[in-house]
Amino acid sequence: MPTLDRSLIAGLPGFAGLPGEALDHILTPARSARFPKDSEVFSQDAEATSFFLLLSGHIRVVRTTPAGDQVIARYINEGELFGIAVAMGRTTYPASAVAAVDCVVLSWPNSAWPDLQSRVPAFGATAYQTIGARLQETQSRVIEMSTQQVEQRIASAVLRLVSQSGRKTSEGIEIDFPITRQDIAEMTGTTLHTVSRLLSSWEDEGIVKSGRQKVTVTDPHTLMLVAENRRRK
Amino acid sequence: MPTLDRSLIAGLPGFAGLPGEALDHILTPARSARFPKDSEVFSQDAEATSFFLLLSGHIRVVRTTPAGDQVIARYINEGELFGIAVAMGRTTYPASAVAAVDCVVLSWPNSAWPDLQSRVPAFGATAYQTIGARLQETQSRVIEMSTQQVEQRIASAVLRLVSQSGRKTSEGIEIDFPITRQDIAEMTGTTLHTVSRLLSSWEDEGIVKSGRQKVTVTDPHTLMLVAENRRRK
DNA sequence: CCCGGAGTTTGCTTCAGCGCAAATACGGCC
């Protein structure tokens, strides 16, 4: 198993340039596993026993409120660490992780963390940068929700999805995994109705093309104007 | 200077029980400074050169949008680390830090971080726990903003302030630093008008007592019911 | 002691976006 994963890992940003010995330290305690679409990698409030690296696929991180509302915290893309509660000194996962498509995941037991961190400092640094970037991103979201209206927020969310997980097609840039209006609503704090209306009107304006569980941005530039609320019409 | 700071630090959660030698490692590269009310400890987008520990006072962390809207990310209380961009691999401060009252702050140059982290692992662990707790808190805020209405959000914010920075008085628990309706609005993504209206109506119901830059919670239990939207009336 | 400015309260109007409801369009499966 290591030999395959090894070449995958070595190609990731944050792991490139590591000596082979360091890679061995990293991979020895790791296991890889497949998660079919819609299966859970870990559950909110469960005891955190492992941390993970997404080798392929896309994962949705969801928090559910006591009242039963769901909010999508973020999507994890290939090559990203996730579920790293151990690096933050937490004992449970604060959210659930669900495979948005079939996924391959590398996992380490939390017990491997201290050793890994001290022997391969670059690994720890990558984890902390990931956390830092996520904190910053989450704060940006708070700011968006505080200061922008729904159309701008949805535009920002779609742009973020497209830039983090976009795939070029003949029509434009398409979000690389199935995503419903409801999902977008849960990322932006709105309703699927409002998302649907806006996507429709954007489609009329030729900014996007969308279908069932699919969104393609055909005119990113205008969409950015929408996100900044600087469109004329 | 070290002798005074030393006893202050040793009493903090996260630093208690450290051997005196570790404290020396921590304090040797540190400087302490006073910041009068309303002065800036660091500015948003400025290059991050230091990280900080608040010895006394209260600090407001504010992010300003390109459009000029302000959002209060959080308040820092005595004994907390802040401005720890270096621990997240960032080179600039993502927000500004302003003294809400006269403050005393301990600061370290970023260059001291790697050495400190490796020689006093407990210090690094404290920093990472701080970041983890903040990420979680920020995500909770996103969820609140997505799923709750204004009255509940303001109730949650006031409860958080009171539990993190409350001071017991004969009337109830008072927020320990001057805070305006505008400030509360910037923490919850509303307007000072709405905050004012709600505080007034809560005062009529006997839940809080508030005045100029001052909020005292007299009935925390009912306020919790408000936050959960479970009040009868 | 009076003045001025910052902070607060309150009334009125407006509207973005939600809730509800129903019709419609896919896409996968048998």
Added chain:
DNA sequence: GGCCGTATTTGCGCTGAAGCAAACTCCGGG
């Protein structure tokens, strides 16, 4: 190829909270 469940679209009415405007209150300073 037809059926069914899920996803999407769209109309309509309602309302929470924002925007605007004005009065008021308190505190510190001269």
